[in-house]
Amino acid sequence: MSDDLAGRFVVALDLDGVTDKAGLMDRAARALALPDWFGRNWDALADSLADVTVWPEAAGGRGLLIVVRGWQAYAAARPAEWETAQEVFAHAVALAPSLTVALALGGSS
Numbered sequence: 001m002s003d004d005l006a007g008r009f010v011v012a013l014d015l016d017g018v019t020d021k022a023g024l025m026d027r028a029a030r031a032l033a034l035p036d037w038f039g040r041n042w043d044a045l046a047d048s049l050a051d052v053t054v055w056p057e058a059a060g061g062r063g064l065l066i067v068v069r070g071w072q073a074y075a076a077a078r079p080a081e082w083e084t085a086q087e088v089f090a091h092a093v094a095l096a097p098s099l100t101v102a103l104a105l106g107g108s109s
Contacts, residue, residue, distance in 0.1 A: 007062040008100065016070030019077040024085060032066070042088050049092035049099060063098030071103060 013031045018024050025040040034048045049066070068089075075082040089101040 008065040009063070010065045010067065013066055013068045014070050015068060015074050018070070018074045020074075021078070021081050024074060024081075042084055046088045046092045046095075049089070049101075050095035063096075063100065065100045065102065067102050067104050069104035 011032055013028060015024060015027055018027055022040070025045065028034065028045060029038055029040065032048070038044050038048050066089075071082070074085075093099050093101055
């Protein structure tokens with residue numbers, strides 16, 4: 001692991017079996033333990049990811065690393081939605097420099 005990622009709080013967002021936006025939002029809410037106000041829409045996801053108060057575990061370290069894995073089936077089933085999801089991740093990262101979102105390309109689960 002590179003030094004710039006050392007000490008980050010790591011969360012896996014496993015999208016294996018997800019083939020639509022509702023599934024992605026449910027999986028994100030559960031895996032990322034999003035707050036009750038999470039509205040299960042793109043804006044709410046971006047706001048939740050960029051809100052440092054949502055991530056107290058990350059505050060004491062060097063930030064948050066979200067590893068998105070199992071995303072390929074979703075990307076194939078709903079390419080436009082997947083493009084929007086990537087834009088949401090990128091927007092959240094731009095708003096919160098302590099956030100990193102990485103797409104896992106494979107490996108064991």
